[in-house]
Every structure is written in C-alpha cells, then in structure tokens.
Amino acid sequence: MKDFRIERETRGNVQLVHLSGSLDMYSFTRLETQINSLFHQGQYCVVLDCRDLDYIGSAGLGALIGFAKQAREHSGDLKLLNVPDRIFKIIELLGFTKVLEVHTGEDSALESFTAS
Amino acid sequence: MAEALKGISVSCSNGEVFVRVVGRGTFQNGQPLRRYALEMMGHGYHQFIIDLGQCQGMDSTFLGMLAGIGLRLQQDNRKGQVHVVEVGPRNLELLQTLGLDRLFDVQTTNNFQVREAVPADADYKRLPDTDIADLTKPLNKNDTADLMLEAHDNLIRADHRNVDRFQDLTKFLRENVEKRAANEQKRKDDTP
Numbered sequence: 164m165k166d167f168r169i170e171r172e173t174r175g176n177v178q179l180v181h182l183s184g185s186l187d188m189y190s191f192t193r194l195e196t197q198i199n200s201l202f203h204q205g206q207y208c209v210v211l212d213c214r215d216l217d218y219i220g221s222a223g224l225g226a227l228i229g230f231a232k233q234a235r236e237h238s239g240d241l242k243l244l245n246v247p248d249r250i251f252k253i254i255e256l257l258g259f260t261k262v263l264e265v266h267t268g269e270d271s272a273l274e275s276f277t278a279s
Numbered sequence: 280m281a282e283a284l285k286g287i288s289v290s291c292s293n294g295e296v297f298v299r300v301v302g303r304g305t306f307q308n309g310q311p312l313r314r315y316a317l318e319m320m321g322h323g324y325h326q327f328i329i330d331l332g333q334c335q336g337m338d339s340t341f342l343g344m345l346a347g348i349g350l351r352l353q354q355d356n357r358k359g360q361v362h363v364v365e366v367g368p369r370n371l372e373l374l375q376t377l378g379l380d381r382l383f384d385v386q387t388t389n390n391f392q393v394r395e396a397v398p399a400d401a402d403y404k405r406l407p408d409t410d411i412a413d414l415t416k417p418l419n420k421n422d423t424a425d426l427m428l429e430a431h432d433n434l435i436r437a438d439h440r441n442v443d444r445f446q447d448l449t450k451f452l453r454e455n456v457e458k459r460a461a462n463e464q465k466r467k468d469d470t471p
Contacts, residue, residue: 220339221338221448228447
C-alpha cells in the first residue's frame, strides 16, 4: 500500500493539488486539512489531480462532495482531473459524476474555471 | 497466508461467528459479510469475532456495516456483541475516530485474549467475491448505494459526532435512493 502524498501548485487563480497513494479513512484527514487551509486563504477554485491515486474509500468520496459544495458556496468549485479508470468506475457507479466535474486534461480543467 | 484466504473468510464454532479480514475491508466487499451476518443472527448466533490481524485498512462503509451488526445485536437485547480482535494501531485509530471502540469489544494485538475454540485455518471458508483485487462481478449500483447509506446511518447512530463527518455523503445518497424509489413507483403506476 503506497503512502498518501499531497503536492500543491498554483496555476493562476486555480489550486492544482496532486494526490498519490491511497485516500482512505486514515489519510483523508490530511486532505481535509489541506483543502480547509486553501478555503481559509480564500482559494475556492481547486483541481484534484488523481493520476497517481491508487485507492479511494467511501469517506474520501463523501468528503469530496462536501468540499465541492463549500467551494460552490463561494463561487468556486472542486473538480477532478485524471481519475484512474478503476476509481472513475466507482465514482460513476455511485452517481458522484452528477455532482463532481471530472476532466481528462489539465488544460480543460483549468480553463473550465475561467469559462464558468 | 494462503492465497485462498484473501478477502473475507468465516467460520463458526461454539455459538460464535469468526470473521477474518485479509487485505482491505471496503464497500466493495462489505455486502457479502452483511448478508452472512444477518443469516447467522437469524440462526441465533450472538457473538461475532472479527479478526483484523491481517486487515490492511477499512473504509467507512465497511466500518458502518460492522457497526450495523453491533447495533442490531444490542437492539435485540440478545446480549450479543461484536468483538474486534488483533487490532493494529492504524485500525484502532479508525475505530476510535468513529467512536466504534465504545460499541465493540476491542482487543488490540497487545491485549488479545485467546478464545477457547478458535477455528483452524482449514475451517474458514471464504465468502464469495470478497477479494477486492479480483472481483468477478461488477458492483450493483443500487445495492452499493443502499449499503453505503445504511452503513453511514449506522455510524451516526453509533456516535452522533459522526453527523458532521458524513452529512454531505448521506444527504447525497439519500436523495439518490429516494429518487430511485420514486422512479420505480412511477414505472409501476404507469404499467397498465
């Protein structure tokens, strides 16, 4: 099981957050802390790059909905990028794709904020 | 550990149900264990021993499903309980975070009390389709959503502090389940 890692970079007014490893009940509090810290700084446009994510548990999935909701309340959003197939299948199965925007390219994810 | 035991294996002996989780316990393999537990409760089994010695981690749905077993045993006043044994530090933290250490009898790797009649390895049988790395059937959308909702409702019933943690998820799942029920009802009504 790979350790969960978070790396963040700023792209214009969007925060691009790279996730790797397993996002489980144990590690998701770290993501929660990171996202809450961004929100406290007034950064409500967030893209989570999931390319190197190998697992996501139900608590992690639930938390993403909560983050997206909070971001939208402040005219921002939380979007997903490069979601691996096996994780996308789960997100889609549970209907989360109806509330979470999923992108396959970094440019489209970043530009979607200026378009909206 | 033999490859055959990867996933969730079960056995019963002396009125006790033994469950061994090898690998992860998640919403992907929680349903077979839930069904088995209900069946065994129906047969009068009240003590469930969950061995987490080889469990790499559990998600909230799996933990909520276990909480459901514990709550049902309590609610029916059967003097039954879920005993979670061989709990390592990581899984212990999960149980404590969700307040389940107050619902279950938790025995860590340090304070594990060996039971009189622990089944031999050969007596365990693996529940079908519980090795999440090798699921043979795709998950059913409705069953998975129902399990997730029920499990998170259980976590909230077990410890009210979980409301804040899971309210967005339960709201989303409940809305979907209600929408689905309304659609099914409409389909029935429309059928001549």
